[in-house]
Amino acid sequence: MDFINEIAALIKIDGADDRDVRTTVTVAADSAFGDYSLPCFRFAKTLKKPPAEIAAALQREISSDLPEFIERVDAAGGYLNFTLDKSFFARSVMNGIFEKGADYGASDDGAGRTVCIDFSSINIAKPFHIGHLGTTVIGAALCRIFKKLGYNVVGINHLGDFGTQFGKLITAYKLWGDRDDIERRGLRALADIYVRFHKEEEENPALVAVAREWFLKIERGDSEALELFGFFKDVTMKEVEKTYVRLGVSFDSYAGESFYSDKMQPVIDELRQKKLLTVSDGASIVDLSEYGMPPCLILRNDGASLYATRDLATIFYRKKAYGFDKCLYVVAYQQNLHFKQVFKVVELMGYPFYKDLIHVAYGMVSLEDGAMSTRKGNMVYLSDVLDKAKEKALKIIAEKSPDLKDAEDAAEAVGTGAVIFGALINNRIKDNVFSYDKILNFDGETGPYLQYTCARCNSVLEKAGVRISYDKIRGIEASFSDGTESFNSRHIAGGEAYELVKLLGKYPEILRSAMKNYEPSLVTRYLVDTAQSFNRFYIADKILDGDVSVKAARVVLTAAVMSVIKNGFEIIGVKPVERM
RNA sequence: GGGUCUGUAGCUCAGUCGGAUAGAGCAACGGCCUUCUAAGCCGUUUGUCGGGGGUUCAAAUCCCUCCAGGCUCGCCA
Numbered sequence: 001m002d003f004i005n006e007i008a009a010l011i012k013i014d015g016a017d018d019r020d021v022r023t024t025v026t027v028a029a030d031s032a033f034g035d036y037s038l039p040c041f042r043f044a045k046t047l048k049k050p051p052a053e054i055a056a057a058l059q060r061e062i063s064s065d066l067p068e069f070i071e072r073v074d075a076a077g078g079y080l081n082f083t084l085d086k087s088f089f090a091r092s093v094m095n096g097i098f099e100k101g102a103d104y105g106a107s108d109d110g111a112g113r114t115v116c117i118d119f120s121s122i123n124i125a126k127p128f129h130i131g132h133l134g135t136t137v138i139g140a141a142l143c144r145i146f147k148k149l150g151y152n153v154v155g156i157n158h159l160g161d162f163g164t165q166f167g168k169l170i171t172a173y174k175l176w177g178d179r180d181d182i183e184r185r186g187l188r189a190l191a192d193i194y195v196r197f198h199k200e201e202e203e204n205p206a207l208v209a210v211a212r213e214w215f216l217k218i219e220r221g222d223s224e225a226l227e228l229f230g231f232f233k234d235v236t237m238k239e240v241e242k243t244y245v246r247l248g249v250s251f252d253s254y255a256g257e258s259f260y261s262d263k264m265q266p267v268i269d270e271l272r273q274k275k276l277l278t279v280s281d282g283a284s285i286v287d288l289s290e291y292g293m294p295p296c297l298i299l300r301n302d303g304a305s306l307y308a309t310r311d312l313a314t315i316f317y318r319k320k321a322y323g324f325d326k327c328l329y330v331v332a333y334q335q336n337l338h339f340k341q342v343f344k345v346v347e348l349m350g351y352p353f354y355k356d357l358i359h360v361a362y363g364m365v366s367l368e369d370g371a372m373s374t375r376k377g378n379m380v381y382l383s384d385v386l387d388k389a390k391e392k393a394l395k396i397i398a399e400k401s402p403d404l405k406d407a408e409d410a411a412e413a414v415g416t417g418a419v420i421f422g423a424l425i426n427n428r429i430k431d432n433v434f435s436y437d438k439i440l441n442f443d444g445e446t447g448p449y450l451q452y453t454c455a456r457c458n459s460v461l462e463k464a465g466v467r468i469s470y471d472k473i474r475g476i477e478a479s480f481s482d483g484t485e486s487f488n489s490r491h492i493a494g495g496e497a498y499e500l501v502k503l504l505g506k507y508p509e510i511l512r513s514a515m516k517n518y519e520p521s522l523v524t525r526y527l528v529d530t531a532q533s534f535n536r537f538y539i540a541d542k543i544l545d546g547d548v549s550v551k552a553a554r555v556v557l558t559a560a561v562m563s564v565i566k567n568g569f570e571i572i573g574v575k576p577v578e579r580m
Numbered sequence: 581g582g583g584u585c586u587g588u589a590g591c592u593c594a595g596u597c598g599g600a601u602a603g604a605g606c607a608a609c610g611g612c613c614u615u616c617u618a619a620g621c622c623g624u625u626u627g628u629c630g631g632g633g634g635u636u637c638a639a640a641u642c643c644c645u646c647c648a649g650g651c652u653c654g655c656c657a
Contacts, residue, residue, distance in 0.1 A: 029600050039599050041637050051637075078637085079600070123657085160657070257657085283655050292583070293653090300655045307657050336584065337652055361585085364651080396619065414619085425605095426593060429585070431650070438592080442619055444605040445593090452619050460616050525594070528604080539612095539621045558616095580619075 003089075006069065007036050007082055010062055013054075015046040031499065034074065034081035035089075041078050051078030086498060093505040097560045104567055105508040110151030116318050117143050117153060119330035120249070121256075123160030125169050125190045125232040128240045129379040130434050131332075131372055134362045137423045137573060139330040140249040141520035142360070144571045149515055154322050158314070159256025161233065165194075167215030170228050171207060172197035179231075186239040188381075190232065191374065198375045219261070243383050246416055248573045263313040264305050271298060276348055286345050296341040311342050319353060326356045328518065333361035333429065360518045362428040368435055380434060389415030392440050393448070397580065404579055413575040414448050421447030424524045424572050445528050450565065451577040453531040457562035458578045460543050464555045496537035497557060503530050504564050511571070520572060527568045534561045 008022035028037045040051040055075035062073050071085040097104050119139020143155045172193040182189040201207045217225035271277045276286050282301030297306050339359035347354035372379040393411035422439050442448040514522040543554040566576045
């Protein structure tokens with residue numbers, strides 16, 4: 001139940017409408033005050049009374065007829081503080097978690113609505129590096145969040161599989177390529193000849209003309225060119241798929257740039273017909289000066305299409321094919337202007353759904369010694385990062401849990417978990433300087449910390465003789481209580497236990513907020529808060545101790561924590577670990 | 581120069597549609613394993629919330645302005 005709304009409904013203030021009251025009710029700054037508060041200062045003017053007096057008067061009114069979910073109401077200075085009935089509240093939260101299990105926090109808010117999410121969008125024949133980590137895990141998390149809230153989600157990997165770069169690659173391959181080497185070393189071998197091309201090009205500019213020729217051959221459907229391009233694409237997809245599997249990421253569509261190469265002409269025609277296209281320096285542009293933006297380039301002076309042209313074709317195709325209610329682009333903020341321009345052009349073309357196009361921008365990754373560059377071969381491969389993280393996890397396991405079975409699996413989960421967590425803990429707009437020291441830190445606010453907490457829960461539950469899975473969680477409370485009591489305030493008397501219950505109750509709201517703000521870090525951060533709270537509880541209140549009913553309640557609470565953490569793990573793509 | 585984002589503890593960051601003493605983690609130092617996983621917990625220490633104005637009963641949060649940094653500004657994507 002929504003306690004803020006329930007509480008707001010109790011409060012009647014002359015001259016203030018219900019909405020004012022509802023938006024003023026807040027979560028209490030400190031549990032010592034209560035659970036929720038109404039600061040009365042803003043009503044002082046209309047009521048012509050000091051805030052403290054208003055609070056006191058409201059306190060008298062409301063106290064006379066308290067609903068069962070409120071234990072007490074206090075006036076403190078200008079604040080009116082509400083303390084919930086802990087038993088009622090805890091039961092309400094626990095029941096929600098046990099009844100819904102894996103569906104806790106789910107809703108049908110998005111029923112009948114479709115959202116397209118364009119993310120990861122790697123380039124064929126180029127390294128899958130740490131720069132791609134952000135878009136990949138943020139996009140995947142957003143897909144899961146929207147799905148959980150009832151939306152139909154289409155995850156799209158908009159492949160970079162079009163452009164002169166492929167002409168360059170074929171040229172390089174014809175000159176120095178070795179098919180066996182490429183089959184063996186994959187993207188690294190392709191990167192090598194690509195780098196070499198750029199080096200040799202400086203001394204031999206004629207190579208560029210050769211590259212252009214090869215790209216034209218691809219476009220014209222020349223069989224050799226297509227065969228080679230297909231080969232590069234196969235090599236790429238085979239290799240990146242392994243990394244996607246490790247990250248737990250999948251897509252509904254891989255339609256990339258080349259897919260739209262024959263879908264641009266109608267857009268160009270429509271722009272012309274709507275008199276939006278003007279010619280400037282030989283190029284065709286949409287003038288956006290009226291909106292304080294540089295022009296959007298549609299056709300080069302040689303008539304070739306551009307990035308924006310393809311993005312427009314993509315938008316109209318997706319609208320037609322999926323009928324999206326929202327289309328998200330999880331793309332780095334370097335392209336802020338590009339998307340602003342393209343969306344503006346859609347608006348100028350007269351399509352109201354321009355409002356549903358959203359650029360979910362995220363910060364850039366750089367190396368400690370500067371920016372990454374494919375051409376210079378200066379980059380960190382994502383698969384290397386995952387490998388090193390696993391290796392480190394394996395080392396720690398050997399130290400701390402030498403008897404662990406399935407150490408390999410645990411290390412893979414923990415290492416990958418650390419990497420994913422690192423990309424999802426901060427607000428997505430923040431820049432990131434990559435360092436192995438940082439990403440391989442497993443102490444404090446990290447993925448392994450969350451997994452460790454999960455393993456701790458699991459261990460307690462095993463000792464308690466409870467095997468937890470979502471479908472079985474429902475019976476636990478019954479089997480552990482002595483039959484005469486259900487979850488009540490005595491069981492959560494310790495401050496830590498109650499704080500934990502409050503946090504668990506917040507999860508559904510966190511998911512909604514993460515969706516609204518396109519911000520998976522809210523979920524990650526919430527999991528950290530919950531894990532911290534559980535670990536404090538674990539130390540403060542010995543779980544498998546005390547009388548039968550207190551013990552039962554604590555075990556139930558532990559099961560609830562594990563359930564919610566696993567639930568959150570599914571969202572952010574971190575794998576739970578039973579032992580580590 | 582225009583646009584835009586960022587600026588909070590030594591470092592990395594939460595908190596920002598205004599609310600009660602500004603919070604975590606890392607790093608440092610000191611405690612806690614006679615048994616629910618010490619990848620943990622507790623304690624100590626550190627703040628001109630970039631500067632200055634303004635609005636308000638109340639500002640890290642809203643407005644103005646300045647400063648610093650990132651990104652971006654026609655034929656790459």
